[in-house]
Amino acid sequence: MDKQLLKDTIVTVVDSLRAHKLRSVLTLIGVIIGTSVVVMVGAVLTGLSERVAQISEKSAPNVVYFTREERIGPSFKQPTAEERQRKDLTYEDALAIAELDTPMAVSPQKIRGSYGPTANKPVMTFGGREAINPLVLGVWENFPDIVSVKVDQGRFFTQTERENRVEVCVIGSGIARQLFEDDSPLGQNVRIDGRIFRVVGVLEQASGEGVIGSDDLDERIVYAPFETIARQYPEIKGVAIVVRAQAGRIDEVTEQATATLRIRRNVPADAANNFGVNRAEAVFEIVQQIILGLAAIVVPIALAGLIVGGVGVMNIMLVSVTERAPEIGIRRAIGARKRDVLTQFLFEAVTLTGLGGIIGIALGFLFAYAIQFIVDFPAAVPLWAIVVGFLSSAAVGLVAGMWPAIRAANLDPVEAIRGG
Amino acid sequence: MIRLEKVSRDYGENKVVHALDHVDFEVSRGERVAVMGPSGSGKSTILNLVCGLDDPTAGKVIVDGVNLAALDDDARTRLRREKIGMIFQTFNLLPTMSAIENVSLPLRLNGLSKKEAELRAGAMLERVRLGSRLDHRPDEVSGGERQRIAIARALIFSPPVLLADEPTGNLDSSTGEEILALLDDLHRELNTTMLMVTHNEEAAAHCDRILRLRDGRVVGLTGAALPAGEGR
Numbered sequence: 001m002d003k004q005l006l007k008d009t010i011v012t013v014v015d016s017l018r019a020h021k022l023r024s025v026l027t028l029i030g031v032i033i034g035t036s037v038v039v040m041v042g043a044v045l046t047g048l049s050e051r052v053a054q055i056s057e058k059s060a061p062n063v064v065y066f067t068r069e070e071r072i073g074p075s076f077k078q079p080t081a082e083e084r085q086r087k088d089l090t091y092e093d094a095l096a097i098a099e100l101d102t103p104m105a106v107s108p109q110k111i112r113g114s115y116g117p118t119a120n121k122p123v124m125t126f127g128g129r130e131a132i133n134p135l136v137l138g139v140w141e142n143f144p145d146i147v148s149v150k151v152d153q154g155r156f157f158t159q160t161e162r163e164n165r166v167e168v169c170v171i172g173s174g175i176a177r178q179l180f181e182d183d184s185p186l187g188q189n190v191r192i193d194g195r196i197f198r199v200v201g202v203l204e205q206a207s208g209e210g211v212i213g214s215d216d217l218d219e220r221i222v223y224a225p226f227e228t229i230a231r232q233y234p235e236i237k238g239v240a241i242v243v244r245a246q247a248g249r250i251d252e253v254t255e256q257a258t259a260t261l262r263i264r265r266n267v268p269a270d271a272a273n274n275f276g277v278n279r280a281e282a283v284f285e286i287v288q289q290i291i292l293g294l295a296a297i298v299v300p301i302a303l304a305g306l307i308v309g310g311v312g313v314m315n316i317m318l319v320s321v322t323e324r325a326p327e328i329g330i331r332r333a334i335g336a337r338k339r340d341v342l343t344q345f346l347f348e349a350v351t352l353t354g355l356g357g358i359i360g361i362a363l364g365f366l367f368a369y370a371i372q373f374i375v376d377f378p379a380a381v382p383l384w385a386i387v388v389g390f391l392s393s394a395a396v397g398l399v400a401g402m403w404p405a406i407r408a409a410n411l412d413p414v415e416a417i418r419g420g
Numbered sequence: 421m422i423r424l425e426k427v428s429r430d431y432g433e434n435k436v437v438h439a440l441d442h443v444d445f446e447v448s449r450g451e452r453v454a455v456m457g458p459s460g461s462g463k464s465t466i467l468n469l470v471c472g473l474d475d476p477t478a479g480k481v482i483v484d485g486v487n488l489a490a491l492d493d494d495a496r497t498r499l500r501r502e503k504i505g506m507i508f509q510t511f512n513l514l515p516t517m518s519a520i521e522n523v524s525l526p527l528r529l530n531g532l533s534k535k536e537a538e539l540r541a542g543a544m545l546e547r548v549r550l551g552s553r554l555d556h557r558p559d560e561v562s563g564g565e566r567q568r569i570a571i572a573r574a575l576i577f578s579p580p581v582l583l584a585d586e587p588t589g590n591l592d593s594s595t596g597e598e599i600l601a602l603l604d605d606l607h608r609e610l611n612t613t614m615l616m617v618t619h620n621e622e623a624a625a626h627c628d629r630i631l632r633l634r635d636g637r638v639v640g641l642t643g644a645a646l647p648a649g650e651g652r
Binding site: 011015019326327329330331332333334335336337338340413414417 | 506
């Protein structure tokens with residue numbers, strides 16, 4: 001088909017659609033909904049995925065946490081019997097890992113408090129005020145090099161302070177606000193579970209971005225020297241071990257540190273680790289996989305909507321062929337070949353559904369940005385959603401239009417002119 | 421120009437209807453022949469056979485020296501595009517298209533650009549005195565004007581053959597007379613060979629000869645064949 005004829009066919013098709021406006025719109029609703037759902041789902045999933053990637057970028061890349069339990073952080077799962085019977089990780093384990101060649105920085109970590117809500121939270125006070133759910137971490141002075149911790153006022157504690165078990169602490173900005181309001185916390189003595197600690201630093205305010213809404217974990221953290229916490233809280237037995245690798249060497253470091261722990265904890269060669277190996281990125285990788293999984297389910301469902309739309313298009317096209325039989329007969333009589341009629345009807349179907357696709361994509365954009373506006377969520381319409389949405393709507397037209405088009409082309413012109 | 425040799429056309433399988441029964445006749449180039457007869461006598465069947473929309477059960481239909489039986493569907497379509505203009509009792513214009521679009525349609529099917537086709541269609545519509553109706557759709561003009569649009573469409577590509585199926589059948593007598601006068605004018609200009617099916621003796625009087633049919637058989641052929649170009 002040459003270019004001119006193609007152009008003419010499009011003009012003819014648009015004329016013919018204009019002549020049946022209401023019917024065209026009704027026919028298109030299924031296709032429009034299907035396409036807009038594809039675009040919207042694509043936008044939401046991409047937004048989610050991008051947000052997760054941003055957070056993953058921010059939260060300690062190249063860092064691995066070794067813990068007694070399988071997972072760090074809040075969990076809905078009770079530990080298994082096997083997990084409860086595990087030996088604690090020890091200070092000596094941390095030292096052994098620190099002696100490996102590859103790690104860049106290692107710190108043990110004792111935790112007083114909880115990542116999630118807890119009944120047994122530390123009591124932290126200044127004057128008459130009390131901090132809300134603080135999380136006290138005993139760590140080494142190199143901790144700011146391991147996890148991105150930025151001190152806004154004052155300083156982090158020193159090696160000397162740690163070795164001498166001095167009661168000093170660096171507090172999160174949320175706690176600073178709760179205990180000191182607008183006054184400077186530096187040099188002030190706070191009480192943690194009744195013991196006195198001097199505030200030497202305040203952390204930078206967290207950027208406030210979680211996956212959805214903000215995360216206040218950074219706000220309620222209190223860092224203190226590991227040795228100080230170890231002496232003050234002899235009842236906290238185990239430690240977690242935090243290891244940072246140089247860029248690109250996290251796999252190697254994780255492998256070596258894991259091997260070291262397995263030897264120290266006498267894990268048989270064929271048995272699973274009896275400790276947890278947690279990587280921030282790994283957690284985000286899982287989230288990404290879940291998002292992909294969702295896309296794999298939801299996008300085909302949306303496409304099924306398109307197929308339903310296609311059935312509608314086929315139905316309407318069949319009616320249209322019957323109704324327009326005289327027109328088809330006239331065209332054949334004045335010189336349209338069978339394949340001209342076939343092409344015309346196929347084109348009509350594809351133009352119809354393609355148009356529906358474009359409207360659907362536009363609506364999908366609208367919905368996606370409405371979602372972004374209403375729930376502060378980064379919806380970004382990805383190119384693939386536009387391409388998939390448009391191509392599949394056009395394909396629906398091609399498939400749904402084929403049978404009616406063949407019927408139109410094979411009508412007997414003499415019968416057709418008389419009205420079918 | 422048009423020759424039917426022992427042409428029969430039967431319809432139906434169990435109860436066979438002989439729409440045409442061994443029909444023989446010939447129309448010379450530039451000649452105008454009226455086909456007359458009661459309903460069901462096979463008049464329209466002749467037109468359908470001559471334009472290749474229908475096939476004879478027996479016999480040969482020869483148009484411009486070509487036996488239509490030898491042509492496939494595409495070749496017959498090309499024959500219609502290039503050599504045969506058609507006008508109908510019910511005009512058969514495309515209702516969604518304007519006058520100029522209807523008239524340019526055969527040219528566009530022949531691959532002309534929309535611009536070129538509409539230029540020529542505009543001139544043709546002027547020729548049938550519809551220069552002021554170019555953008556009107558069929559339902560916006562009178563019956564006589566519709567038939568003039570249909571005539572413009574049939575003759576836009578200067579076909580050597582014009583087939584007319586009761587062209588005045590749906591028009592009052594004065595409008596019918598107008599249409600016949602227009603056909604006379606165009607015939608003088610273009611020397612088109614015409615086969616016109618009609619019930620109307622007055623319309624038939626505009627032709628050189630009259631072929632009379634009854635029950636699918638030729639029952640009379642009146643008027644002497646006139647030399648080409650000497651129509652009345």
